[in-house]
Amino acid sequence: xxxxxxxxxxxxxxxxxxxxxxxxxxxxxxxxxxxxxxxxxxxxxxxxxxxxxxxxxxxxxxxxxxxxxxxxxxxxxxxxxxxxxxxxxxxxxxxxxxxxxxxxxxxxxxxxxxxxxxxxxxxxxxxxxxxxxxxxxxxxxxxxxxxxxxxxxxxxxxxxxxxxxxxxxxxxxxxxxxxxxxxxxxxxxxxxxxxxxxxxxxxxxxxxxxxxxxxxxxxxxxxxxxxxxxxxxxxxxxxxxxxxxxxxxxxxxxxxxxxxxxxxxxxxxxxxxxxxxxxxxxxxxxxxxxxxxxxxxxxxxxxxxxxxxxxxxxxxxxxxxxxxxxxxxxxxxxxxxxxxxxxxxxxxxxxxxxxxxxxxxxxxxxxxxxxxxxxxxxxxxxxxxxxxxxxxxx
Numbered sequence: 350x351x352x353x354x355x356x357x358x359x360x361x362x363x364x365x366x367x368x369x370x371x372x373x374x375x376x377x378x379x380x381x382x383x384x385x386x387x388x389x390x391x392x393x394x395x396x397x398x399x400x401x402x403x404x405x406x407x408x409x410x411x412x413x414x415x416x417x418x419x420x421x422x423x424x425x426x427x428x429x430x431x432x433x434x435x436x437x438x439x440x441x442x443x444x445x446x447x448x449x450x451x452x453x454x455x456x457x458x459x460x461x462x463x464x465x466x467x468x469x470x471x472x473x474x475x476x477x478x479x480x481x482x483x484x485x486x487x488x489x490x491x492x493x494x495x496x497x498x499x500x501x502x503x504x505x506x507x508x509x510x511x512x513x514x515x516x517x518x519x520x521x522x523x524x525x526x527x528x529x530x531x532x533x534x535x536x537x538x539x540x541x542x543x544x545x546x547x548x549x550x551x552x553x554x555x556x557x558x559x560x561x562x563x564x565x566x567x568x569x570x571x572x573x574x575x576x577x578x579x580x581x582x583x584x585x586x587x588x589x590x591x592x593x594x595x596x597x598x599x600x601x602x603x604x605x606x607x608x609x610x611x612x613x614x615x616x617x618x619x620x621x622x623x624x625x626x627x628x629x630x631x632x633x634x635x636x637x638x639x640x641x642x643x644x645x646x647x648x649x650x651x652x653x654x655x656x657x658x659x660x661x662x663x664x665x666x667x668x669x670x671x672x673x674x675x676x677x678x679x680x681x682x683x684x685x686x687x688x689x690x691x692x693x694x695x696x697x698x699x700x701x702x703x704x705x706x707x708x709x710x711x712x713x714x715x716x717x718x719x720x721x722x723x724x725x726x727x728x729x730x731x732x733x734x735x736x737x738x739x740x741x742x743x
Contacts, residue, residue: 351657352452352618353378358431358441359457360384362392362642363623365412366649367455368423374653380423381449383441385430385458388479389418394642396482397506398672402514403486407479431458434599436616453656456596456607456621460589460640465498467559472567473583476507485584492581493517496570498557499586500527502671505540507584508549509673518549519578521570522587525554528671532678533686536704536716539697540673547674552578589640591625606638611662612655613648622652632664632732633683641669666731676700679724682714682731694723703727707735 355371357364360382368380384390391410399405418425426447433442440450462475474485489495489511497508500522512518524530526537527544541551555572560583562568569579591606601615602608606627609615613628621628623645630637639648644665651663670679688706695702695718703723706714712735717724 351376351378354381354451355379355453355455355656356381356383356439356441356449356451357455357457358383358434359455359459359623359625360386360390360425360427361457361459361623361645362390362412363459363645363649364455364457365390366646367457367622367652368421370650370653371656372421374657376653376657379451380421381451382423382425383429383431383443383449384425384427386478386480387428389413389415389425389427391479392642396479397476397503398510400479400482401476401486401489401507401510407483410479431595434596434601434619436599436601436619439618453618453620455652455656456615456619456625457623458592458595459624461592461594462589463585463587465557465559465585465587467562468585470560470562470567471565472581473560473585475585476503477589485582488582489514489516494579494581495519495584496521496578496580496582497584497586498522498570499588500524500529500553501586501588502528502531502669503588504584504586505544505673506671507586508544509547511584512544512547512549513674519552519580520544520549521552521555521557521572521578523554523556527551527553529686531680532684532716533688533690533706535690536678536718539718540678543674543676552576589624591627591638593625605636608636611664612660613652613663614655620652620656622648628663630664631662637667639665639667639669641667643668666728668728676719677721678719679717679721680714681716681724681728682706682712683708684714684716688713693727695720705730705735710735 390412429443439454462477494517495511496519497504508520527540529537560567569577593603607621609628611629624640627638693705701719704716712730715727
């Protein structure tokens, strides 16, 4: 039965995309978006790049104009986090005491940034929200030395942006190479060369135990070797945890996200979308959770379809991109450190190439380094047998 009331908990990219997909597909019932931040829906990818650098203003990150939001004909409730969900009645209670009931509830609450002990000191920042980005930018403008803790995608982007702003930047983290978990050692080494070539200091392969402080202000970070990296500002970018704390007493399965079936359904009438959704991927026959803008948009369409009765599995080819210095790196499929990697087009020496990732004789992923068109064309190889011969085309 088609619902007459849909409540979307989370008013960022995934939540907004779900609401828009429902309207596009003919849903004419009551639609409510509940958000914990006071800002209208905005785009997160620019936060670690253009917003941090100051090349864009906050208003340019809005996903929709006020006129388009009004045309959506949805009630937008901002600055009021959800604190409880009762699955049998599909009722959500908010921090202000509101109780909102619906025929279908979509959980789109995203992530919460992880922190380190002692990160309440002045000068220590995380970057998850627009307000976080603005606060970090303000701190960088008055600083000379930045230490970024975390060698994943966000840490690398912050380091690249800050170095482009002229700061002395050190990137620290427990893994021996930048984005090693995402890309594997071959591409990680190239990324390390990109950063060091632009003047970023790499102190990788050692855990950070926490910041050092004096009179309540950060002075650096301490490694597990007891070495201290001096800093005026510290940016902690050690990943995020799915924002599921408010679901703790709901009876729903919560692990690495809100656990869902292949239809992104956590329970009857309850769905999840975006960074918080841990759903069963039928193509890979495994649970999956993706933290990127592309998935937020694509998964929203599948969730909208299933709310309206389509009953279709969500089986995307994972995709994300990152911009660092003059490189745009695009990743299609499953990459990671356990795959065999072959450069199939271009040449890493020129800063333009495509690499293929293989496991057990099958293509599982494709990476493009400043070759977007060529990487996109090779996306169709994913899931098929790995070619036995492949000439490199410089």
